[in-house]
Amino acid sequence: MQTTLIILKPDAVQRGLTGQIISRFEDKGLLIVGMKMMKISSELAAKHYESHQGKPFYSGLVTFMTSSPVVVMAVQGVGAIAICRKMMGATFGSNAEPGTIRGDYGVSNSFNLIHGSDSPEAAERELKLFFEAAQLKAGDRALDGWVYDLSSGTPE
Secondary structure (H helix, E strand, C coil), X not given: CEEEXXXXXXXXXXXXXXXXXXXXXXXXXXXXXXXXXECCCHHHHHHHCHHHCCCCCHHHHHHHHCXXXXXXXXXEECCHHHHHHHHHCCCXXXXXXXXXXXXXXXXXXXXXXXXXXXXXXXXXXXXHHHCCHHHCCCCCCCCHHHHCCCCCCCCC
């Protein structure tokens, strides 16, 4: 099982898309093990996006991410990072395929609705920025046997 960070960005919250987007992850069979609404501070945004410091879009990104509340989620499942990234679609809404979150709800190349960790290392780092360990409620679900084939003893 992997756990990944998902952020529903200010544009998703302001447009009232949070419920629809959250439902997509649950409908897929992924488990939300942590979730909260918050306003990201400038310090937290700077730390979260530190790898982009010095790039032309960095200042605007920090301003955007701190402009309005966001919904932050820890999402768990087998291969959750790759699955969530695929569900999100291409970074720019204008390039995202229909059926993806950005493809269905986005057209902007600046406001792209959602962030998802891009690797296990990034997920570990990012989850620690937004959640304390006690805030994550991982566990088995009775329905996992209907989401994953458990016949081999491990979910696949």
